[in-house]
Amino acid sequence: MKKTNNAPFSQQFQGTIFPAPSFDPVMDAQMLGGALQGMECNKDVLIDILTQRCNAQRLMIAEAYRNMYGKDLLMDLKESLSHHFKEVMVGLMYPPATYDAHELWHAMKGAGTDENCLIDILASRSNGEIFQMKEAYLMQYQNDLLQDIYSETSGHFRDTLMNLAQGTRQEGYADPAMAAQDAMVLWEACQQKTGEHKNMLQMILCNKSYQQLWMVFQEFQNISGQDIVEAINECYDGYFQELLLDKILCRQQKYTTFKYFIYFQDLGFHNKTVIRILIARSEIDLMTIRQRYKERYGKSLFHDINHFSSGHYETALLAICGGDVQDY
Structure with missing residues (x-):
């Protein structure tokens, strides 16, 4: 039996956007108001302000903008901008949970x-x-997320999404004895692949804690001589496979999001995916994603953004990514 010697992933994640020092929401709101007036929107000002403030500061700017002009900054951005640049600027103005809800709604609409x-x-x-x-x-949207997921998906893929959307995963709990049992269940599920085994597999991956799953994956490799990712790749396919793999990689590495980037050279620049990840991870681990991306592909994230986008859209994406000229 092959035994892994990997240690739990412990690298400190780092984002690219931080609270701006000497922050003045009133001054920012005034500058944005001036940029949005007239026939030609000053997009450079929008980029300079909105990509260099954290989300909490952007929300304070929006409040100051409403008090100053009696208008909604989000609506003014929607009316003044277009195409992918609009998606970036508007996306930056949502609180994280609202942005997730927005993306899920449009994914199923x-x-x-x-x-x-x-x-x-x-x-x-x-x-x-x-x-x-x-x-x-x-x-x-006056809709229940679980009901929409149920109506828009099917099969074991739907069952797993529904389980995840319950938000009832164990947290901070680990039981070494149970880890060996769970690993055996996963191994049997990869061998048998019946509906019942698929249910047991997704229940373990969706409901066990990070700490517990780390031990389960170690035990799985001890039992099978195979990495859990390799086993899932061999035994399952389609969106059910992709969802299982995402859960495993999130558990093993505590969300190394570089995996979610489509490799641009092979599959093309998927704008909505890139925008979503850059915005959602900008204050969490985007700097780490940049580092992992370069390690994996031999090219910087800057390089591929520069190659597959242009104009103010490109400038906005690069600004969210942060970094220096040499990072390109």
């Missing part, structure tokens, strides 16, 4: 479903984040 968006968000959020997301979803 109309014909077709963006399964990758559902996987990205629901596989990576904590219980508290999922609770806030569901509240924001209900408040914004």
